[in-house]
Amino acid sequence: MPSLIDIRRRIRAVKSTQQITKAMKMVAAANLRRSQERMLNARPMARQIVRVLSDLAARVDPSTHPLLAQPDLSDGDQVLLIVLTADKGMCGGFNASIIRAASNYIVEHRAQEVTLGLIGRRGRDFFRRRGYPTRFELVNFTRKPCYEHAQAIAREVISAFTSRKADRVFLAYNEFKSVLQQRIVINQLLPMPKAHFDQGDPTAMVDYLYEPSPQRIFDEVLPRLVEFEIFTALLESAAAQNAAQMVAMDNATKNSGEVIDALTLTMNKVRQAAITREIIEVVSGAEAL
Amino acid sequence: MTLPAHLALEIVTPDRAIVHDSVDEVQVPGSEGYFGVLPGHTPMLAMLQVGQLWYRKGSEKFYLSVAFGVAEVMPDRVIILADIAERAEEIDVDRAQSALNRAEQNMATRDHDLERARVSLLKAISRLNVAHRARTRG
Numbered sequence: 001m002p003s004l005i006d007i008r009r010r011i012r013a014v015k016s017t018q019q020i021t022k023a024m025k026m027v028a029a030a031n032l033r034r035s036q037e038r039m040l041n042a043r044p045m046a047r048q049i050v051r052v053l054s055d056l057a058a059r060v061d062p063s064t065h066p067l068l069a070q071p072d073l074s075d076g077d078q079v080l081l082i083v084l085t086a087d088k089g090m091c092g093g094f095n096a097s098i099i100r101a102a103s104n105y106i107v108e109h110r111a112q113e114v115t116l117g118l119i120g121r122r123g124r125d126f127f128r129r130r131g132y133p134t135r136f137e138l139v140n141f142t143r144k145p146c147y148e149h150a151q152a153i154a155r156e157v158i159s160a161f162t163s164r165k166a167d168r169v170f171l172a173y174n175e176f177k178s179v180l181q182q183r184i185v186i187n188q189l190l191p192m193p194k195a196h197f198d199q200g201d202p203t204a205m206v207d208y209l210y211e212p213s214p215q216r217i218f219d220e221v222l223p224r225l226v227e228f229e230i231f232t233a234l235l236e237s238a239a240a241q242n243a244a245q246m247v248a249m250d251n252a253t254k255n256s257g258e259v260i261d262a263l264t265l266t267m268n269k270v271r272q273a274a275i276t277r278e279i280i281e282v283v284s285g286a287e288a289l
Numbered sequence: 290m291t292l293p294a295h296l297a298l299e300i301v302t303p304d305r306a307i308v309h310d311s312v313d314e315v316q317v318p319g320s321e322g323y324f325g326v327l328p329g330h331t332p333m334l335a336m337l338q339v340g341q342l343w344y345r346k347g348s349e350k351f352y353l354s355v356a357f358g359v360a361e362v363m364p365d366r367v368i369i370l371a372d373i374a375e376r377a378e379e380i381d382v383d384r385a386q387s388a389l390n391r392a393e394q395n396m397a398t399r400d401h402d403l404e405r406a407r408v409s410l411l412k413a414i415s416r417l418n419v420a421h422r423a424r425t426r427g
Contacts, residue, residue, distance in 0.1 A: 052370065214334070
């Protein structure tokens with residue numbers, strides 16, 4: 001039987017852990033609200049950019065653009081897989097599940113040559129330790145991604161694609177479905193799926209003046225769509241990360257509460273036993289007199 | 290065909306929708322030069338450069354510093370998709386000033402990427418101008 005003092009000490013320890021997890025939960029909740037807001041703020045741009053592009057795509061020949069060329073995925077192709085993880089842990093299965101999905105992808109596509117683009121410290125550490133071929137890595141911004149980060153990633157991606165170092169680029173990240181649910185998605189970034197541009201209704205098209213030519217505007221805006229898709233993924237991942245952390249810390253707080261209850265119960269039992277023993281000792285001592 | 294009385298102006302950046310308003314006139318820094326838009330403008334799609342954008346609502350003018358993106362003009366609305374857009378009152382003058390100095394230095398030393406230095410110089414100048422406008426007016 002552990003002594004009373006030991007149990008008290010443990011209760012104190014668990015209590016302070018609980019305070020920390022509780023605080024982390026609150027912080028995650030606040031961050032979650034902010035990152036959800038940022039996701040909402042990005043929506044208008046997403047809507048407009050796709051609309052402008054599909055209108056332009058109807059006017060120029062989109063298949064001529066290098067970012068839209070559609071080579072078939074065959075053996076020996078080089079695939080660039082971008083893996084979006086978090087910089088820190090403490091968020092349940094968030095990092096583990098994305099890393100698992102990426103590893104599975106690599107195994108399934110053994111016929112292709114998969115190189116990695118690693119965003120976030122967790123993923124970088126994991127894959128670097130195991131010596132996977134890596135094209136680029138960026139860390140320390142996953143909690144608060146800015147558009148510049150998305151631009152930096154897009155630059156890497158586009159240069160890899162246009163220099164034929166990668167025939168295909170995929171982006172693996174945690175999609176924010178709800179606070180309780182994250183879903184892993186692996187999206188094809190490049191070449192861009194044609195479906196993006198088939199949304200325009202050709203009969204409703206307006207005759208625009210173009211300044212400069214439609215082709216040049218198209219060439220200018222298309223890379224922006226890549227940037228923007230990466231940006232949305234960064235925001236989704238940040239929100240998902242905060243949500244995962246909030247849930248994980250909530251569970252931790254609940255669990256430590258249970259531990260405290262159980263320990264308090266044992267503590268009371270031990271104390272009771274000690275008191276009973278003392279009484280017996282006193283009584284039997286009195287009887288002996 | 291009757292002309293619309295107002296323009297619905299929407300300025301969005303990746304981070305946020307910065308302006309969503311009904312205005313009377315807009316001037317936009319197009320890649321081929323500044324152009325003004327009044328209600329009833331011909332549909333147009335233009336690229337943006339670094340510069341000042343203003344819009345007029347009644348007799349009041351509002352200034353913004355924008356950089357890169359596209360503008361879509363319709364008879365009754367203007368949609369600006371910009372990489373960067375800042376309202377005059379949001380601009381940090383000290384930061385813009387130091388960015389200006391840095392860019393000038395970088396251009397002078399020549400061992401930097403000249404194009405990048407040029408762009409940051411333009412951005413800084415545009416920010417300062419816009420901020421200056423807002424201040425002298427107010």
